[in-house]
Amino acid sequence: MKKTQLILALDLETFEEARVLIDELADSVEIFKVGSQMFTAHGPFITRYLQSRGKKVFLDLKFHDIPNTVASAVKSAVGLSVSPNGDTGFAPLYMMTVHTVGGKEMLEAAVQAAQAQAKALGVTRPLIVGVTVLTSTAKEANLEALVLERARLAKAAGLDGVVASVEEAALIRRELGKDFLIVTPGIRPADASLNDQKRVATPQAAIQQGSNFLVVGRPILQAPSPRTAALKILEEMKR
Ligand code: C5P
Numbered sequence: 001m002k003k004t005q006l007i008l009a010l011d012l013e014t015f016e017e018a019r020v021l022i023d024e025l026a027d028s029v030e031i032f033k034v035g036s037q038m039f040t041a042h043g044p045f046i047t048r049y050l051q052s053r054g055k056k057v058f059l060d061l062k063f064h065d066i067p068n069t070v071a072s073a074v075k076s077a078v079g080l081s082v083s084p085n086g087d088t089g090f091a092p093l094y095m096m097t098v099h100t101v102g103g104k105e106m107l108e109a110a111v112q113a114a115q116a117q118a119k120a121l122g123v124t125r126p127l128i129v130g131v132t133v134l135t136s137t138a139k140e141a142n143l144e145a146l147v148l149e150r151a152r153l154a155k156a157a158g159l160d161g162v163v164a165s166v167e168e169a170a171l172i173r174r175e176l177g178k179d180f181l182i183v184t185p186g187i188r189p190a191d192a193s194l195n196d197q198k199r200v201a202t203p204q205a206a207i208q209q210g211s212n213f214l215v216v217g218r219p220i221l222q223a224p225s226p227r228t229a230a231l232k233i234l235e236e237m238k239r
Pocket residue numbers: 009011035131132133134135136163164185186187195197215216217218219
């Protein structure tokens with residue numbers, strides 16, 4: 001399996017805060033997650049800023065709607081892979097999320113739309129991962145079974161992987177094979193605050209459970225020095 005990679009969740013308010021952080025972490029973080037907060041405020045401006053710097057963008061908008069609407073939204077997302085001014089070195093959209101709650105037909109429509117639009121534009125198709133159960137949801141009876149059921153659905157529909165907590169990662173890895181991607185948020189280094197996350201784990205535990213991508217937000221964003229916090233996590237991931 002490829003080495004586990006760090007994804008920084010750019011959950012910030014202003015473009016200026018994001019720009020400072022991206023510059024500060026330019027040599028250490030390769031993948032940046034743009035979620036609903038940033039995208040609602042700054043839209044393609046923020047994704048293009050990252051892409052023009054050759055950074056990989058993970059667009060985390062967790063699409064969940066009727067199949068036709070999700071297919072159209074995915075088509076628009078794939079369109080973000082094309083630079084409006086033909087920049088060389090402009091990175092295509094790397095990864096995006098849809099919500100598995102949307103069901104098989106919606107997930108299949110998402111995959112088909114991404115394939116068709118990537119082909120039409122001559123760009124690499126972004127990886128599509130399905131959100132299973134948010135990591136802010138506390139553990140309850142049958143949660144593992146529910147996450148696994150949604151992960152199976154995602155795989156059957158042709159998705160590349162899922163977003164799940166570290167607590168379900170090993171099960172998903174065992175049941176769905178080594179090539180199915182597992183993205184795990186809710187990562188908390190031993191000394192960090194939990195915030196609103198409930199199903200959390202350290203970076204090392206996440207790697208041991210089979211995660212391919214660790215999503216980290218507040219433990220880096222709210223650290224006195226985000227750069228030091230990021231480097232510390234990267235160091236812990238190497239061990
Ligand atoms: O700040 P923190 O490290 O908790 O950020 C986690 C990020 O991962 C947030 O951007 C959140 O939206 C996202 N996420 C999550 N749980 C999921 C899917 C995405 O926490 N299941």
